[in-house]
Amino acid sequence: MALKDCVKPWVLELEPYQPGKPPEELERELGVENAIKLASNESPIGPSPRAMEAVRKTLTGVHRYPDGASFALRSALAQRLGVKGEQLVFGAGADEILELLAKAFLGPGDQAVYAWPSFAMYPIVTQGMGAQAVPVPLRGDLVHDLDAMRAAVVPETRVVFVCNPNNPTGTSVGAAEFESFVSALPEHVILAVDEAYVEFVRRPDFPDSLAWLSERPGTLVMRTFSKIFGLAGLRIGYGVADPELAGYLNRVRHPFNVNRLAEAAALAALDDDAHAERARRVNAEGVSYLTRELQGLGVEVWPTDANFVLARTGADLPGRLLREGVIVRPLAGFGMPEHARISVGLPEENERLVKTLRELREADAG
Numbered sequence: 001m002a003l004k005d006c007v008k009p010w011v012l013e014l015e016p017y018q019p020g021k022p023p024e025e026l027e028r029e030l031g032v033e034n035a036i037k038l039a040s041n042e043s044p045i046g047p048s049p050r051a052m053e054a055v056r057k058t059l060t061g062v063h064r065y066p067d068g069a070s071f072a073l074r075s076a077l078a079q080r081l082g083v084k085g086e087q088l089v090f091g092a093g094a095d096e097i098l099e100l101l102a103k104a105f106l107g108p109g110d111q112a113v114y115a116w117p118s119f120a121m122y123p124i125v126t127q128g129m130g131a132q133a134v135p136v137p138l139r140g141d142l143v144h145d146l147d148a149m150r151a152a153v154v155p156e157t158r159v160v161f162v163c164n165p166n167n168p169t170g171t172s173v174g175a176a177e178f179e180s181f182v183s184a185l186p187e188h189v190i191l192a193v194d195e196a197y198v199e200f201v202r203r204p205d206f207p208d209s210l211a212w213l214s215e216r217p218g219t220l221v222m223r224t225f226s227k228i229f230g231l232a233g234l235r236i237g238y239g240v241a242d243p244e245l246a247g248y249l250n251r252v253r254h255p256f257n258v259n260r261l262a263e264a265a266a267l268a269a270l271d272d273d274a275h276a277e278r279a280r281r282v283n284a285e286g287v288s289y290l291t292r293e294l295q296g297l298g299v300e301v302w303p304t305d306a307n308f309v310l311a312r313t314g315a316d317l318p319g320r321l322l323r324e325g326v327i328v329r330p331l332a333g334f335g336m337p338e339h340a341r342i343s344v345g346l347p348e349e350n351e352r353l354v355k356t357l358r359e360l361r362e363a364d365a366g
Contacts, residue, residue, distance in 0.1 A: 010108075010130045017120055020329060032325035038343040038353060039329040041167070041197075041308050043230030045282055045346070047265065048275040051231065054268035055261050066260040073267045077238065080270060081210060086243045089250055090258045094196055094224040094237030098125045101220065101239075103252040105158045105190055106131040113152045114161035115144045117168060117334035119194060122161045131158070142169040142302060142310070146181040153189060160185065163194040164209075165201060168331055168341040170304030178207040182216060190245070191219045196237075197306035199228040199276065200283055206305070210240060217242040220249075225262075227307060228279050229269040236262040283307045286344035293354040297361060313340045317360070324356045 020039035070090045078085045091097045102125040112126040116135035123133040139145045165172040193209045209221045224237035290309050291301045300312040315337045318330035329341040
């Protein structure tokens with residue numbers, strides 16, 4: 001019997017997640033120098049110096065297992081968010097929180113509803129458990145169609161994912177629309193709100209999803225230390241829920257799933273508000289610059305509440321930029337072949353992107 005005959009059929013049908021290409025790999029492949037990566041929504045200014053110092057101090061203890069309960073980080077984060085410690089679940093990035101949710105609530109015969117295009121892990125974790133993924137197209141303005149998502153909920157629906165702000169579009173839904181949607185969801189459905197980019201939001205009417213934890217017990221809010229805190233390489237994220245729901249997720253969580261260095265860095269990063277504010281400022285300035293300059297080159301750009309912009313570049317441009325040492329995220333795999341997601345970089349990186357794009361346009365004009 002062949003190995004593939006032993007694999008669960010829904011796993012055979014999965015398409016693996018395709019990460020962005022590292023600059024080092026691009027330099028090896030194409031022989032370019034000083035490649036820049038504006039593809040993975042990473043923090044261009046890096047982590048807080050306090051976080052780096054905490055990692056250095058913790059290195060001598062890596063022969064010991066981490067605190068499986070993340071006591072210090074749990075206490076500090078609970079105080080900051082105004083929740084109880086038992087409402088928190090930690091994971092190796094927010095991705096692991098998605099995995100825990102799928103393990104606890106999804107299986108053959110179940111369904112999960114989500115907007116599309118949106119975060120690629122939603123269908124992966126759903127289908128990985130043998131459940132049916134139910135994508136609902138975004139509206140014409142590339143915002144979640146919450147009315148259509150509510151209409152897609154059936155008795156078999158166990159989870160509804162809402163990515164707000166949405167990845168890869170950067171669009172978001174406001175408080176009134178969100179509250180109307182949540183109020184209409186059946187009680188048996190877990191509402192999973194993915195807020196990986198919440199710290200970058202600029203719209204004044206952004207929903208207070210944490211307030212729904214007491215109003216609607218079947219609600220999970222997911223956040224991460226990968227973005228504004230600049231700890232993507234250490235893989236640490238968290239979920240906030242009512243104690244019962246958090247308890248179910250902790251039942252399927254591996255012991256010691258968050259490493260010692262990640263816990264120490266996250267705790268220190270929480271204490272450096274000035275660094276987070278700097279990251280917000282650099283991002284806001286970068287969004288404004290990229291939007292203005294790209295539009296000046298005739299490229300359509302969408303409003304964003306995240307640390308990236310969505311641009312209609314044309315199907316060939318990401319590949320051409322790649323050959324010039326500028327990595328952006330093509331979105332053909334999301335059903336958007338004419339679009340690219342461009343992460344905000346340092347000012348000089350943003351300027352290089354625009355300069356390269358301008359040169360390519362001038363070359364085309366002949």
